[in-house]
Amino acid sequence: MENVTSSLGWLQANLINILFVIVIAVIAYWIAGVVKSVILRIGKSQPSLDETLFHFLGSIARYGVMIFAGIIILDRFGIQTTSLVAILGAASLAVGLALQGTLSSLAAGVMLILFRPYKVGDFVEAAGTFGKVEAVTLFTTDMITFDNQQIIIPNSEIWGTKITNHSHHAVRGVDMIASVGYGTDIKKAKASIAKVLKANKQVLSDPAPFVEVETLGASSVDLLVRPFVTGADYFDVKYALPQAIYEQFAKDRIEIPFQQVVVHNAN
CATH class of the missing domain: 3.30.70.100 (Alpha-Beta Plaits)
Structure with missing residues (x-):
């Protein structure tokens, strides 16, 4: 009986906070969806840029809004978010160092999609490989060689080196x-x-x-x-x-x- 009374007392004392959490979560979820949709619409209005980049940026923005809302909620309950942010920062640094090669390919993929030195269907010589570009993703570039081999090259090996696009000029x-x-x-x-x-x-x-x-x-x-x-x-x-x-x-x-x-x- 004492446990039930204690629980009811906690609910009464924190009812406003619980309502606050629900409202913030709903608003944050809505805002995150709107932000992602806006970014995707911008991508569709720019046919010269690859939609893959805007899907990636939209997802990053969406998660960023949700994380920001989470920090606000924790702060509402009196949890010190400064230490939490520091821990998350340290964890992010550790993960970044562990995935250094992958993140390097990701950054290179963003640059390749943004500046478009080549596109799907072009005949390209890059990273010591010559072939027809089959796909350009955030992490790799897929090529088909003349002897019908599929070559998958990490974008980090392409960006920053010589790229010869044989299809650039008509x-x-x-x-x-x-x-x-x-x-x-x-x-x-x-x-x-x-x-x-x-x-x-x-x-x-x-x-x-x-x-x-x-x-x-x-x-x-x-x-x-x-x-x-x-x-x-x-x-x-x-x-x-x-x-x-x-x-x-x-x-x-x-x-x-x-x-x-x-x-x-x-x-």
Whole structure:
């Protein structure tokens, strides 16, 4: 009986506090939902930015509001929150040190999603890997290589290093070398290459292809051939033209040099 009386007395004494807790919890839950919704709406209004980032920021903001409400509630019951905040801070530091690599990838993921040096579908060379970007998450970047392997790279290994985005520009130059022997009529060689470039429907006429002598090698004259193509046709042209140029040189009787060793007899 004494326990029941004691409990009723505690409820009467703390009724206002209990109502306060309920009201604060409801209001905090509502505000947290509104804050997250606002952040998500901002993300949807910015098509140039990835929604993943705003989902992450919205969740952080929501939990932040709830934690702040929890501190207010504890303070209402006379619990010293200063010590609690210090303990939480120390615990956060310990967890941060333990998850240093993961948090580094998270920070890098936020930067990659925010600044978008590449997007899903781009052909990218990063962290020593070249492939097509399949997914960009807060922690990793997933790529598919040309031999159909899936490569998952932590974002921390990508951010801060060289990133080459081969899909950034709609039009790209395809550089290759066509070598001819010394004594070859260079104008004839250029005309032969021009036939190949004109016959390839994927090579653009504007900008015009570039064909000029680049170096004078030990046994060959090396011409730089640079046709321009759309990004989607880059690899088709890169691997199709060398054979076509070789076959055209053979038709036009243009000498294709090869490594030779000349031995002179001293007698």
